[in-house]
Amino acid sequence: MRFAIAHAAWLPDRRRTLARLLNQLGEEVLVSASPGPEHASIWARRLWEGGARAFPDEHVCFLNDDVLIHPEFRRVVEAMVEAVPEEPLSLHTNVPGAEH
Numbered sequence: 001m002r003f004a005i006a007h008a009a010w011l012p013d014r015r016r017t018l019a020r021l022l023n024q025l026g027e028e029v030l031v032s033a034s035p036g037p038e039h040a041s042i043w044a045r046r047l048w049e050g051g052a053r054a055f056p057d058e059h060v061c062f063l064n065d066d067v068l069i070h071p072e073f074r075r076v077v078e079a080m081v082e083a084v085p086e087e088p089l090s091l092h093t094n095v096p097g098a099e100h
Contacts, residue, residue: 001078002058004030004051006043007065018065025074030054031065061091 003025008014022029032047051060059081063069070076080089 001074001081002028002030002051002055002060004032004047004054004060004062005065006047006062007031007033009033010036014065021063021065021067021069024069024071030060059085 005018005021007018018031022031030050032043032050034043047062051062061077077089077091
């Protein structure tokens with residue numbers, strides 16, 4: 001399992017949240033930095049393409065630099081991938097009320 005992180009480098013506070021996330025994930029992580037504000041269609045595509053190039057034969061989990069992850073996040077994601085190795089997984093939802 002590999003990780004790729006979208007980093008809003010132009011926001012000073014994101015350096016702190018990126019450092020926290022890198023510390024939690026360990027190992028080799030791809031960071032795709034945006035030097036200034038960009039539409040998601042720009043930074044997300046760069047992140048996805050970068051992850052595919054950097055880790056062509058591995059599963060990659062894409063994250064934003066300000067997310068808070070569970071201490072066992074890596075293990076949980078690896079178990080999900082093991083359960084359905086040929087399927088893309090989404091950890092994001094915009095379903096109203098999902099947070100409840």
